[in-house]
Amino acid sequence: MGxxxxxxxxxxxxxxxxxxxxxxxxxxxxxxxLSSGMLALSFASSALYRMFCEKTGHxxxxxxxKIRPNRIxxxxxxxxxxxxxxxxxxxDFKPLQKEIKVRAGEIGLAFYHGKNxxxxxxxxxxxxxxxxxxxxxxxxxxxxxxxxxxxLEGGQETDFPVEFFIDPDIVKDPxxxxxxxxxxxxxxxxxxxPGP
Amino acid sequence: MSYATTADYVHDDHHPTGWRRWVLSTNHKxxxxxxxxxxxxxxxxxxxxxxxIRLQLAHPHGTILAGQEFQIYNVVLTAHGxxxxxxxxxxxxxxxxxxxxVPLMIGAPDMAFPRLNNISFWxxxxxxxxxxxxxVVGSGAGTGxxxxxxxxxxxxxxxxxxxxxxSLHLAGASSILGAINFxxxxxxxxxxxxxxxxxxxxxxxxxxxxxxxxxxxxxxxGAITMLxxxxxxxxxxxxxxxxxxxxxxxHLFWFFGHPEVYIMIMPAFGIVSQVISTFARKAxxxxxxxxxxxxxxxxxxxxxxxxxxxxxxxxxxxxxYFTAATLIxxxxxxxxxxxxxxxxWGGSLIFExxxxxxxxxxxxxxxxxxxxxxxxxxxxxxxxxxxxxxxAHFHYVLSMGAxxxxxxxxxxxxxxxxxxMISKFMGNLQFWLTFIGVNMIFFPMHFLGLAxxxxxxxxxxxxxxxxxxxxxxxSILTFSAGLFxxxxxxxxxxxxxxxxxxxxxxxxxxxxxxxxxxxxxxxFETQPQVS
Numbered sequence: 001m002g003x004x005x006x007x008x009x010x011x012x013x014x015x016x017x018x019x020x021x022x023x024x025x026x027x028x029x030x031x032x033x034l035s036s037g038m039l040a041l042s043f044a045s046s047a048l049y050r051m052f053c054e055k056t057g058h059x060x061x062x063x064x065x066k067i068r069p070n071r072i073x074x075x076x077x078x079x080x081x082x083x084x085x086x087x088x089x090x091x092d093f094k095p096l097q098k099e100i101k102v103r104a105g106e107i108g109l110a111f112y113h114g115k116n117x118x119x120x121x122x123x124x125x126x127x128x129x130x131x132x133x134x135x136x137x138x139x140x141x142x143x144x145x146x147x148x149x150x151x152l153e154g155g156q157e158t159d160f161p162v163e164f165f166i167d168p169d170i171v172k173d174p175x176x177x178x179x180x181x182x183x184x185x186x187x188x189x190x191x192x193x194p195g196p
Numbered sequence: 197m198s199y200a201t202t203a204d205y206v207h208d209d210h211h212p213t214g215w216r217r218w219v220l221s222t223n224h225k226x227x228x229x230x231x232x233x234x235x236x237x238x239x240x241x242x243x244x245x246x247x248x249i250r251l252q253l254a255h256p257h258g259t260i261l262a263g264q265e266f267q268i269y270n271v272v273l274t275a276h277g278x279x280x281x282x283x284x285x286x287x288x289x290x291x292x293x294x295x296x297x298v299p300l301m302i303g304a305p306d307m308a309f310p311r312l313n314n315i316s317f318w319x320x321x322x323x324x325x326x327x328x329x330x331x332v333v334g335s336g337a338g339t340g341x342x343x344x345x346x347x348x349x350x351x352x353x354x355x356x357x358x359x360x361x362x363s364l365h366l367a368g369a370s371s372i373l374g375a376i377n378f379x380x381x382x383x384x385x386x387x388x389x390x391x392x393x394x395x396x397x398x399x400x401x402x403x404x405x406x407x408x409x410x411x412x413x414x415x416x417x418g419a420i421t422m423l424x425x426x427x428x429x430x431x432x433x434x435x436x437x438x439x440x441x442x443x444x445x446x447h448l449f450w451f452f453g454h455p456e457v458y459i460m461i462m463p464a465f466g467i468v469s470q471v472i473s474t475f476a477r478k479a480x481x482x483x484x485x486x487x488x489x490x491x492x493x494x495x496x497x498x499x500x501x502x503x504x505x506x507x508x509x510x511x512x513x514x515x516x517y518f519t520a521a522t523l524i525x526x527x528x529x530x531x532x533x534x535x536x537x538x539x540x541w542g543g544s545l546i547f548e549x550x551x552x553x554x555x556x557x558x559x560x561x562x563x564x565x566x567x568x569x570x571x572x573x574x575x576x577x578x579x580x581x582x583x584x585x586x587x588a589h590f591h592y593v594l595s596m597g598a599x600x601x602x603x604x605x606x607x608x609x610x611x612x613x614x615x616x617m618i619s620k621f622m623g624n625l626q627f628w629l630t631f632i633g634v635n636m637i638f639f640p641m642h643f644l645g646l647a648x649x650x651x652x653x654x655x656x657x658x659x660x661x662x663x664x665x666x667x668x669x670x671s672i673l674t675f676s677a678g679l680f681x682x683x684x685x686x687x688x689x690x691x692x693x694x695x696x697x698x699x700x701x702x703x704x705x706x707x708x709x710x711x712x713x714x715x716x717x718x719x720f721e722t723q724p725q726v727s
Contacts, residue, residue, distance in 0.1 A: 023383075023384045024385075027308075027379065027380045027383055027384060028308075028309070028380060031376045031379055031380065032376065034410055035372055035376070035411070035414050038410075038411050038412075038414035038415055039417060039418055042415040042417070042419060043421075043422070045444065045447070045448060046433050046440070046444060049447070058511070058514075059443075059509065059510075059511070060511075088437075125439070127436050127439075133511040134511055134512070134513075187436070189436055189437035190437060191437065192435075192438050
């Protein structure tokens with residue numbers, strides 16, 4: 001506009017309209033971008049939410065151990081076991097021991113028992129967490145039946161093992177001083193689309 | 197586009213007539229008018245459903261909505277919530293008053309994208325039709341307006357919920373397009389001299405609202421889409437059996453849902469500021485504080501969503517954070533309330549109907565705000581969650597906050613929109629009937645909630661009968677006041693006195709009062725110079 005400073009009033013009016021139109025168009029592009037970005041984020045949230053829970057132990061999400069603990073602390077914690085089954089899955093699923101005591105850093109081994117009450121082959125998958133939620137980040141599973149799908153033929157029964165330890169660093173975290181009991185919980189769901 | 201390209205075009209009063217004027221409209225005033233009429237229809241629909249709810253709850257063991265093992269009650273409750281939010285408050289406050297007065301107040305000839313504006317409005321019609329279908333198809337959508345899975349997925353196998361979700365998709369698309377239009381208009385099309393820090397507070401309210409819509413509604417769209425694919429295409433975003441998590445839906449929903457409640461109240465903030473300044477005949481006290489309080493409320497509103505989810509099993513630290521963040525919102529809100537009071541302080545007040553509604557807004561909004569601060573505490577909320585105390589809280593801020601904003605704006609701008617004056621006596625009478633009515637409905641709900649009455653239930657023990665009865669009487673009074681309002685509007689059109697360009701006197705200093713009443717079809721084709 002500056003270079004047209006001397007133009008007649010009407011011309012100025014025309015170029016101002018064009019200038020506004022152009023500005024409107026670029027604002028439109030930015031705003032559509034913002035709103036599409038939020039849409040994309042909302043779809044990504046499913047994966048981001050899972051990553052967040054795994055990284056932080058949020059909601060009592062347990063950790064998968066890559067290395068074994070290098071020391072055992074003299075802090076005894078009672079691990080209690082809980083089992084639930086979704087009504088659509090015709091299984092009888094229960095822990096074989098009510099509780100065990102482990103020291104922090106010590107490998108614990110526990111068993112659950114599952115029986116398919118129906119005459120046909122079914123596939124289940126267990127979800128899991130620990131309470132209190134804040135110990136999720138310190139609860140490590142070395143191996144667990146919950147890592148993979150479980151297949152049971154009609155009437156078949158089997159034992160499901162879970163091998164775990166409590167991170168010995170738990171003794172360094174003062175917010176967990178009050179924890180002497182941890183409940184490990186599983187819920188078996190019927191898998192809608194079993195993998196190959 | 198109808199920009200003035202030559203000087204003499206300005207004087208050509210291009211004016212389409214008949215059905216073309218409305219269906220193909222690109223005029224911000226006509227589109228605003230259509231939004232207001234549409235919103236009035238939504239309000240009548242939603243209010244009728246709320247009256248049915250209160251009749252069902254007037255006495256223990258009510259049978260009015262007992263059909264299909266009380267699913268009818270659930271359906272009515274769901275439709276009431278969705279209608280009031282998406283088809284009454286939002287169309288009237290944002291689409292109606294926003295379209296009418298944002299261009300007028302900033303001295304722009306129209307909205308930035310007039311055809312987009314037309315689409316925004318007409319998307320709402322199929323949306324409302326789909327919502328109506330969701331009431332009558334199959335067993336109806338009885339999920340509550342929050343439609344949490346699994347109730348909204350495996351819990352509602354027939355197509356009703358699908359209709360509801362697609363309806364919300366369309367309403368959401370309409371809102372996003374409208375928001376883009378408002379932001380572009382306000383940023384680029386202000387009259388020369390109208391700097392951002394001179395914008396009337398109503399325009400600021402709409403601007404903040406538009407940004408909230410732009411960022412929050414896409415998240416709702418994402419959640420709805422995932423829910424639809426979970427329902428129809430075998431995905432399991434929210435289904436634990438397939439590795440999903442229903443709590444994720446609640447996070448997504450409330451990431452939208454909490455800003456949504458500010459979307460409903462922010463334009464009302466703006467209207468109340470204009471009205472109080474007009475009838476106190478003073479400039480708003482602490483203008484910049486008011487502006488940035490709205491901006492702050494809008495921003496903090498995005499990081500407090502899980503205070504709707506204190507009982508889902510978040511850990512203590514998350515609950516503590518969401519409690520603290522929520523309580524912080526009381527600070528900018530307090531700045532607004534005190535600034536309104538300070539605007540009135542020492543002003544020469546005129547108690548016209550819009551002023552009564554604005555003062556009523558402040559009183560009721562503060563009551564709802566105080567119960568909000570109570571509920572913000574995660575520890576307290578665990579015992580009050582899903583009780584009538586919550587129902588009382590959000591109806592005080594929305595049903596009375598946003599509704600009183602609508603009434604204040606309507607009484608305030610009616611002369612400008614129609615060129616007719618509303619009878620002051622009848623308007624003031626309607627205010628008092630409504631004020632007494634809504635308080636009769638909702639104040640007893642605090643007692644019911646504290647006594648442990650859960651929300652969203654169609655029946656209750658005898659112990660709750662007394663206050664429920666009073667509440668139901670209040671809803672009959674409020675509904676009658678609504679019908680009286682319809683008569684007042686009819687009366688004003690038929691016998692109302694002619695309004696001058698500025699019927700409210702020196703306090704009404706914004707640009708819309710400089711054009712004749714009713715505002716002509718084209719205004720500010722030559723933009724005014726603001727000093």
